[in-house]
Amino acid sequence: MKAMVYRGPYKIRVEEKPMPKIEHPNDAIIRVTTAAICGSDLHLYHGLMPDTRIGHTFGHEFIGVVEEVGPSVQNLQRGDRVMVPFNVYCGSCYYCARGLYSNCHNVNPNATAVGGIYGYSHTTGGYDGGQAEFVRVPFADVGPTIIPDWMDSEDAVLLTDALATGYFGAQLGDIVEGDTVVVFGAGPVGLYAAKSAWLMGAGRVIVIDHLEYRLEKARTFAHAETFNFAEYDDIIVEMKKTTDYLGADVVIDAVGAESDGNFIQQVTGTKLKLQGGSAIALNWAIDSVRKGGTVAVVGAYGPIFSAVKFGDALNKGLTLRMNQTPVKRQWPRLFEHIQNGYLKPNDIVTHRIPLEDIAEGYHMFSAKLDNCIKTLVIANPS
Ligand SMILES: NC(=O)c1ccc[n+]([C@@H]2O[C@H](COP(=O)([O-])OP(=O)(O)OC[C@H]3O[C@@H](n4cnc5c(N)ncnc54)[C@H](O)[C@@H]3O)[C@@H](O)[C@H]2O)c1
Ligand SMILES: [Zn+2]
């Protein structure tokens, strides 16, 4: 089968790989129809994620058709159209029982923090991902869900991570009616977080980035006020000014490890790898939230420490909340919002490319060319 394969930082190819096989009775093999490239994939592509092995296939956002099921699978059968959350999880351990699917204790012997993620290096379990014609899905009775008939398949693939993560970011903010919510990052995750903040009762939503075309999307798709941080000496001062010098009630970091805007953070965080990523957006979040406010972090950071303004967070009495998204926990409510027409996830899709062109797709997304926001990858015609 054809699959996207990692050959080292900034080097990916489409190669022939052996077909994945049923390795456990509860596995399924999925024929991928559509996958997506995520901002998280860029951290891998840029060589920032430890233990990203040559030959690994990325892709944690995908939908497809069940090709084969192991003998113990009960909920799926060959031919079912399924959406697969990016988490690999067992569904029955201490953490899964509490809905913490992204922290499953049974799927990743390499780490005590993160659970399993498809196509996201051996740090998250070493599972090959779905930017391929076929993918092995463990615990097939737990994660995959049959795509409802009424759901657009592009919306389904966006639900496997980006939309669920943006919504989760807003949820972690514990937004109360009328709150002022600031979102750092106008990528797919930030755009969905901003849109979700309204659904949770926000009175004002502000999105910050330095890419004007993405801020434009934040205004039209998420109906947010926008600030381009490159246009101000100090974006924190602007946030203070616009909130009566109190600060925002809730701030969401939807940028993560490759945050721009501070030279020292970038050099130590992304070039020298002395930190688990550059923490500028997170520090800006801590600075721009009001005392007693909440900072929600869904932007991803690497396993080691980062230079975060922890003392300021303490002295301001902040609540800091974060996690990798437990995707399936978000689905029931998001399905309702989509069905009721409050959300049209694929409004942010800018590119649709065949799997053969995926190297170009990564380059375009990484360099933010051609006004790229979200790229879908067609692996097999549906
Ligand atoms: N927690 C999770 O489960 C989860 C899931 C999906 C993605 N993520 C993470 O969320 C983050 C965003 O993902 P995405 O797909 O939207 O990525 P993206 O790369 O498309 O978007 C990131 C945006 O942040 C902007 N940015 C850079 N520095 C900034 C700063 N200092 N202030 C404000 N904006 C800044 C960039 O210009 C870009 O538009 C990534 O770190 C990704 O790994 C986490
Ligand atoms: Zn993702």
Ligand SMILES: [Zn+2]
């Ligand atoms: Zn588990």
